[in-house]
Amino acid sequence: YSGTYFNVPAADAEPPFYCISRGRYIGVFSGWDATGPKVLGVSRGIFHKVDSIEKGMSIMRSAIDRGDAMQVL
Numbered sequence: 001y002s003g004t005y006f007n008v009p010a011a012d013a014e015p016p017f018y019c020i021s022r023g024r025y026i027g028v029f030s031g032w033d034a035t036g037p038k039v040l041g042v043s044r045g046i047f048h049k050v051d052s053i054e055k056g057m058s059i060m061r062s063a064i065d066r067g068d069a070m071q072v073l
Contacts, residue, residue, distance in 0.1 A: 004064045009053060019056035021063040022046040022070045028056030042072050 007027025009017070018035040020026050023045050029035045039045040046068075050056040063069040 001061055002064050004069060006060050006064075006069070008057060011053070013053065015051075017050050017053055017056050018047050019050050019059045020045070020047040021060060021068055022072060024072060026069050026071050027060060028053055045072070 004026075007025055007029060009028060009030040013030035016031065018029050018032070020029065020035065020038055023039040023042050025038045028050070029038065035047060039047045046063075048056075048059065050059065060069060
């Protein structure tokens with residue numbers, strides 16, 4: 001999206017879903033096991049629990065549009 005790549009889980013992925021807009025990887029992830037390592041220990045990591053993959057993708061697109069999405073290595 002706008003030249004920024006971000007993760008999106010498979011359509012059949014199971015909730016809960018998390019949206020990471022600042023972390024080691026950015027995007028929408030399924031389950032805390034997939035999310036935690038990407039945000040824990042990241043200074044000012046930003047993530048939210050979301051109700052659906054579509055909601056997470058909407059949040060990601062908005063964060064990218066605002067310039068707030070950032071992969072922190």
